[in-house]
Amino acid sequence: MSAPAPIAPPALPAAAPTWWRRPGLDVVGDRLALNGHDLDALLREHGAPLFAYDLARPAESVRALQGALRRAGLRYVTRFALKSCPDPRILAVLRGLGEPGTPEGIGIDACSPGEVLHALANGWAPDSISHTGTNVSERDLDVLLAHPIRLNLDGVSQLERVGRRAPGRTVGIRVNPGAGAGYTDHLAYAGERPTKFGVMPDRLDDAIAAARRHGLVVDTLHFHAGSGWLGGQLGEFEAALARATVMLERLLDAGFAIREVNVGGGLGRVAREPEVPVDLDAYAQSIAAHLAPYDVTAAFEPGDFVMKDAAVLLAEVVSVERRGDVTFVGLDVGWNVNCAYFIYGYAQEVVPLVAPLRERTQLVTVAGHINEAGDVFAEDYPLPELAEGEGVAILNAGGYLAAMSMTHCLRPTGTALYLERPG
Numbered sequence: 001m002s003a004p005a006p007i008a009p010p011a012l013p014a015a016a017p018t019w020w021r022r023p024g025l026d027v028v029g030d031r032l033a034l035n036g037h038d039l040d041a042l043l044r045e046h047g048a049p050l051f052a053y054d055l056a057r058p059a060e061s062v063r064a065l066q067g068a069l070r071r072a073g074l075r076y077v078t079r080f081a082l083k084s085c086p087d088p089r090i091l092a093v094l095r096g097l098g099e100p101g102t103p104e105g106i107g108i109d110a111c112s113p114g115e116v117l118h119a120l121a122n123g124w125a126p127d128s129i130s131h132t133g134t135n136v137s138e139r140d141l142d143v144l145l146a147h148p149i150r151l152n153l154d155g156v157s158q159l160e161r162v163g164r165r166a167p168g169r170t171v172g173i174r175v176n177p178g179a180g181a182g183y184t185d186h187l188a189y190a191g192e193r194p195t196k197f198g199v200m201p202d203r204l205d206d207a208i209a210a211a212r213r214h215g216l217v218v219d220t221l222h223f224h225a226g227s228g229w230l231g232g233q234l235g236e237f238e239a240a241l242a243r244a245t246v247m248l249e250r251l252l253d254a255g256f257a258i259r260e261v262n263v264g265g266g267l268g269r270v271a272r273e274p275e276v277p278v279d280l281d282a283y284a285q286s287i288a289a290h291l292a293p294y295d296v297t298a299a300f301e302p303g304d305f306v307m308k309d310a311a312v313l314l315a316e317v318v319s320v321e322r323r324g325d326v327t328f329v330g331l332d333v334g335w336n337v338n339c340a341y342f343i344y345g346y347a348q349e350v351v352p353l354v355a356p357l358r359e360r361t362q363l364v365t366v367a368g369h370i371n372e373a374g375d376v377f378a379e380d381y382p383l384p385e386l387a388e389g390e391g392v393a394i395l396n397a398g399g400y401l402a403a404m405s406m407t408h409c410l411r412p413t414g415t416a417l418y419l420e421r422p423g
Helices: 039-046 057-071 088-095 113-121 138-144 156-165 201-213 231-253 280-291 304-310 340-344
Strands: 025-028 031-034 050-054 076-081 107-110 129-132 150-153 170-174 217-222 260-262 297-300 311-323 326-331 350-352 362-367 376-383 391-394 415-419
Touching (some): 039 391, 039 415, 057 076, 057 297, 076 304, 088 304, 107 113, 129 170, 138 156, 150 156, 150 217, 170 201, 231 280, 280 297, 304 311
Parallel strands (some): 076 107, 076 297, 150 170, 217 260
Antiparallel strands (some): 025 031
């Protein structure tokens, strides 16, 4: 498996990165602006940590994916990965895209009873919610089995547990095809080394036997290759898809009428130059080609792809300190509100709010205010000379970060602003 290669520090001085400029997020005058709003002014008004959301961006991303699926001739359904952003204001935008189950609408991919209840409370009907969880307990099933949601089971033990409690129920089986893709190896959900997810090929007969023993009706095959993978990894996703179709054939041969193949989510967003985005048309056409022999609906569960670049995290530079041969730029936010690098290894792009296109003349470590050595956002990272009191934006802050925020060290989780796109 080939995760994106580490990005080497550039020669200095370096031009400011501009890959992120798009409608909604751009430079107005000499200020970084989101939907026409001066982000430096918003930081001064509201303080940090401050998440600023572009309310138009999630819909743009969903429509881009759906457009590619439609051009590929796929019969498809999209479900939003709720764990990436359970914010009710964002959910209202997504719920307004169309009726779930229609080509324009979007259902919910949930991974816990709490997410199922949250989706119900925010307007989704049970049949538009698909739950795929791991290590599901009896307490979890008390909630899950009380609602007629789609239920994908990710192990033989889950099939036995659900079968005992709800014989004859319609379910899906989450498989582990033994191949996957992720932004880093850590983010691949399947591969040569077994992970905690899914029924592997050598246990599929056991899963089939468990389903038969309890009269379970299996109508879905689900797999998830991994998270954050980019354009250069499409071949790795295709390898996982090809192996999943072999397991699909085994389920069909066993007499199960599979109606849906759920390919999960995992589509990534570019975080730095020179990363390459996923070609959505190539992605959709590959899935269409592999599933063409089967009378199935393809299901998609985008999360980060929908939300990651829909927000920025604003912070203030509170220290510029030389320690040994390293310059540390310290911010008044920490990994408690942005764990993307700390936990997952996602590259971070940091952009000054004033004169954001300044030439970058120094390599620094950008660090947070949590009292742990690993609380950094970027290392050997090119930035212009910054002064204490300047504001910066950490890009790609819309997915997972606010959802995973915590009050570690009793630091605040921050606030959010929701900005409409003019026109």
